[in-house]
Amino acid sequence: MFKMLNKSLRVRITILSFIAIIIIQLIFIFGTYIIYGRYVIKNSLDTLSITTNETSILLERIIASYIKPLNSISNIPYINLMEWEEQLELIDRNFEGFYDEIAMVDIEGHAKYFDGTVLDLSDRIYIQKALMGQSAISEMLISRKTGEPVIVAAVPIVDSYEDVVGAILGRLEMASLFEDIKTTGLKQSSQRFIISSGGSVIYSEMGGTWFKDHNFEDELRDFIHNESNNAYGVKIQNYENENYYILYSQIGDYQWGLYNVISEYNMLQPVRNLLYYSLLFSFIFSLFIMIFTYIAIRQASRPIHELDQLMLRGSEGDFSVRAKFNRQDEIGRLGNSFNVLMDRIKSLTYFDVDTSLPNAIVFEEDYHILINTEHNKDKMGLMMIEVDELINTKNKRSDIYATIIEKVVKRLKLFVPANSVLYKYTDNAFAILIPDTMNIITSEFEEKISNFLEDFEEKKSLDNHFVVSIGYSFMMDNPSYIDLINAAMAATKYAKKDNHSSIKRFSETMLDELNYDSEMRLSIARAIREKQFYLLYQPIVALGSQKVVKTEALIRWKHPDKGLIMPDEFIPIAETTALIIDIDYYVIEAACQLLRSRQIHNLKLFPISINITSKTLEQDDFISKLEYILMNYQVNPCNIEIEITERVVMNNFNKNIETLLNLRKMGIKISLDDFGIGYSSLSYLSKIPLDFVKIDKSFIEAITDNKMAEQVIKSIIQMCENMSLSVIAEGIESIDEAIFLLNNTCLYGQGYLFSKPQSIEDLKFEFDVL
Template identity: 30%
Template sequence: MDLIRSTSPRPLSRRLRPLAYGLVAVIGLILMLTWGALQVQVTLAGFLNGESVWSKAQKQAVVDLLGYAQSGDAARLAAFRKNYELLSSDGWARDAIASGHYDRTLIHQAFQRGKILPQAEPGMIFMLRCCTAAPHMGEAVALWRAADGPLRQLDGVAKELSDAYSRGQPDQAWLHWQLDRINGLNNDLEPLTNGFSLEVAQGAIWLGRVLFLAVFLTACVASLLWLRMAQRILSRIRGTEERYSLLFNSAADAILMVDEETGRILEANRTALQWTGRDVDNLTGEELSTFFTPLLHRADGAITGELRTADGELRPVEMRSSVTDWGTRSVRQSILRDITERVNLEQQRRIASEALASIAEGVIIAEADRRVARVNAAHIRMTGFTVQALQGLRFDDLRCLPDGSPLPNSVWDVIEAEGNWVGEVRSRRMDGTSYPELLSISAIRNPEGDVQHYVAVINNISAAKANEQRLQYMAAHDTLTGLANRAEFERRCVQAITTAERERGMAAVVFIDLDAFKAVNDSYTHAIGDHLLVKVAERIVYELGDRGVAGRIGGDEFTVLLSDLHSREQASALAGRLLTVLSAPFAVGDYELALSASIGIACFPLDGTDVPTLITNADAAMYAAKTEERNAFRFYSPRMQADARRRIALASELRKALSESEFRLMYQPTVEMRTGRIVAVEALLRWYHPQRGLIAPGEFIPMAEKLGLIRRIDQWVLQAACEQMSAWDKAGLPPLRMAVNVSANWFGQANFVDEIRMLLESRRLAPERLMLEITEGAILRLGEEMERTLHALHSLGVGVAIDDFGTGYSSMSYLKLRAIDYLKIDQSFVAGLPDDASDGAIVESMLTLCRRLDISPIAEGIETEEQHRFLLRAGCVEGQGFLYSRPVEPDVIAQLLSPGRRQNNSHLRLVPPEAG
């Protein structure tokens, strides 16, 4: 068969193959040259486009600089800078590429600024690096470099003009001189720019001619070489027909030459005549399909089918065909081999292989001594062991019980008695790793009942066990910190209580709440807050060690379970250590954050005998620590539970406060410190509970925020304040500015500004008389929404004040916004004046900042004459505090503003009527 193939038309095809390769090489070479020409054209297009952008930028830079020199318009200077940066970037990229030392990322950015096509960048880099000596290219680059000097001079003129305009209106004669300089530099640049454009265009024409000539000459040379090679190959093919005929008739396989177009037999060898029972004359001209029935086309090109013999029987044969040309006729040479014996063997093997391969589980077939004889593909995928790798090994040598011990003899006893054993084992892979496996072993016996083979079926159960463990972990742990979640913590508490009750011991639940964590979320991002919670959890776990269980039950609330205690002092010692480690600064990203914690402790059995009671009482103790001191811990006492119930009742009663009109406004005057006259009042909310009396805002405002009522309260306060202003106006009192505190919850709403506008219009109040106060934390929390709202309020005419300035976690970048009109200096800085040097320095810095930014400062909490005089000397404009007046009822404000009324407080003066 191999001999027939070597002297059949296949050797001819191999001999002609170099011709085909040569032709492919010629075509490929031409295509490569054409592609190269296209790439060069793309590069030239990039050069031309870059030249166009460069020329336009140069001309526009001159125009913008002339415009700036004549008008002083900063926008024209900015436009010049933009074009000059583009020109400088192009020049830098040119010189960097020419030097050979450059960063491709920076070059790519420079090309992007110059609007260079990305496809042209590699070619342009190559030409600027290696082709500056080419015709026209060198001249163009020289002209380009020559333009750098005038451009730098233009930049110098721009800097001189900018400095002059920053000092005021420049002298006209000097400006005319600068205009002449700009025009002169433009006259120097124009021929350089025109010459650069001309050289680039001429270079493109020259390079196009060179490329065409190179492609043409290369194609001619390659074609001549291919024709010469074809002549030599064809001369070697002559004289092969006799050798082919001899081998053709002596072949042991049947060979048929068939017309490719008609399918009729043209010639057959001696073996083909014997198998078909025909002579040459009867067989020639017959269609091959008359004798051969194809059954299967194999991937290797062979066709398996049946050949009809002389006595009518069907002979299984394998046919391989190749096509050749006899003159102008296409002929298929078909070689048929008898495969009767192979078909029988393959049928038996296929049945066994298909049965084995169709099983998704791994299968091992072992001899009676348990040595591996065969494995399927699934086993190889699972373990990496092939049959060759397992030679001489018993399959149970690679497996052990889950605890690491060898498979016991009882396994084989069960198989001997029952014929099968199923169990979980640990199996070793070829790379040395192991995995859990479900193993089923069955015995195959001979007619005498002796074990002939073992069949082991394996299943990798790693994923199932990992999923089971992961689900168990997720069900019991917090996804952020990895601590025990509420359900798991309560389960562990039940176990600890059961043990303590049985052994008459003690257990404790420690409830930890972070102080001012909301300020971190407001001032930074929630992502930073999440990272901080993870850091807190790590410190708690480190400090706790293996002495208890740590959990996170929500938000910034953590719990710790201490079991097997002997005294309450053990719990207090841990609480003290936790306060210490949690008060140390946290490094979170680029920030260093400092906070503290409040801790409550409830002990079993003194403070509760079940888990819900212990957690509730520990929470109550924590709240007491937070309310009384912060950064402290408290043990539970029954009074704390009463306080907790009072908070719950407060939440319920707060919902009715708005509808029952239990809220009232008090007004505290703001005075002009230099003259002492009242210029504004601040509306302060008070809740007069029908049973409890006056409730301070610090007690119910956080509750309102948690219940989602703060927006409704804000709206009520603003509406009541505007109504009071309208009432004072109708009473003929001088108009005052009204300051109202607004929460971030309402300030960040999309319709906030519209609501303010409609309220002012309905009361016929000037927007300038309303000042809205918002804290630093709220500004940073709202981000871009805050900036849009501030600009909208500024356009409306409503003033905005930053309340409690200097106490939040913030930068001062927002002070650059023109919409910020007032800055309220927090009373924590005023309290130490004038004796505390640090407070004095901080306040003076704030006032200097306000003067520079044209922001009106308002000092809060002024209580002494010394504080008043210090702030007045430091330049504070307005002040507010008990020195002037406490928050008072509206009628008191009306009395203070009444014309002709003399005040006992020397710092208060009436607002003159004409000021309104």
């Protein structure tokens, strides 16, 4: 049941509707019960009050009928002579059987009965009233003869002077009175009592102890006392959390009162009966409404249920499902929206958003289909094309990313072999799945790719410097190496080692090198943690004075097992990961530590040139971190130089230029290393904020036997002078090279002619080699 409540919308709506209807009906029914109940109570009390008054009048007449014969006796001639014996026969003859017993009372209150008994009744209230000239009735008494309850009526006897000379009384059994009272029965659920002013219960339909049983005695006595002078009254009494209404009406002048007692429970019995029937009807009606609602909702929600099933199938990967609702209402529009959504989901699931190319999911499906097809198994080929910095361009320069990715895809499609498919494999990588490589002539295939790479290189912009690494593998390359995907990816990684756009075909030897690189990366990370790196310093000399003007910090690695490892072995590997950033910061901090130490010991300070790679330079927090290190070691920025290569600058040209400008504002000088072998050097040189240009050692080595190299060097020196840049010649190993450079106004030199990289303790600051 609870699972249905959780899953079925129609059941939930039906039950909620049922609950809502029940609540509304209950509020209405109980509200009506309260309002109608109050009305019934008021109406019942009004009716009972009228009936009580009418009944008291009727009882007054009944009592008057009891007294009337006595009035007749009191009016018999000569009765006022009070001669009992003479009147006895007359009284007995005329009133025999009406009263149980008749007596004549003298003025002293002595009563004489038929049987001759004489009793002193002077202390009786009803006798006193009669002797005072009033007709009176006693409270309920017990007969001295029969032991049954009786009442006594007394009527005064007056003489001709209207003076009371005695009284005549008649005794009547209560049974006769009860029979007469019963003939005045009320059509109400009430209990009647006749109670004297003295508190005696003359008549009760519930027994004489009812008030005592209900703890009403004290309240009744107070009520009788308070209402004794009133013709009628009403009292509410609570007993056991139930209200009882007591209605009172005086019976003539006889000091008797008629009391009608009715409980609120009895008055509300008809209302309760109506409530029970209403609740039963409400439940049946609500049940009917619930069934009707469920059927109606089921019918109306059938399309929603169908749509829910379609969504379930869609969530399980079946993106071919479509809603078929031939309706123009909200359900129809919902179905249309669902179809549009499924088309969009299918597109997003199977196709790349930026290129509309099938994505890695489609690639995996197609790959497994082909790899499991016996006809294609030995003919398959796979090419992976990875474009470095493509995702960074998307994140940082989304305004030009769309144009760039469109051009990249357009060029890639130019060399996709027939029957092959181009995929967007990852954010930076594309894949070409080749079902049949037998018809591909490798030389022509690679020529097309080379043309693509050349075209790509020619169209590099100042904002983006992309390196395209292509690796491909054919099944025929290594039948035992079944994982074609890993083979192509391995070739791609191998191509990235060239640090420029290149293409590599998979061979098993690549795996050894890649495994070596992987192990080397782990060792580099460990070396950083265990501080296995250290710095050597190679002086840069003023060729004229042969004095050291600054040094270049060069990192070395003392491996615990392999011994000394040179930078050209581990730096290229570190550059493929973020490890190079940690190495760069290590060099910066070690150089600053040295400068701080020499400052503390009052030793000669000299600028230190530090090589920075592109990954570090492009970090958003590079400037702030460098400032922190300089401040922490109290190093003057003028004693630090940053040395970069053209490739470093070109990776993200505009951003890097901004960073270099900020470095110069700090007072740090900038050197351009390996000048002459990079990317269109002369065209970009004027845009880079530089202080020094270092001529690559390959030009210096060719000075003595290559006139063209000499002309290039002269041109570079002349151009730098025109741009107010100082030139440093790298790799000077002979005096002839140094003299040539000096004669051509090259002011600074660096090389083994002067000094190899050495520890700071072994470093000389003056030379005499020229």
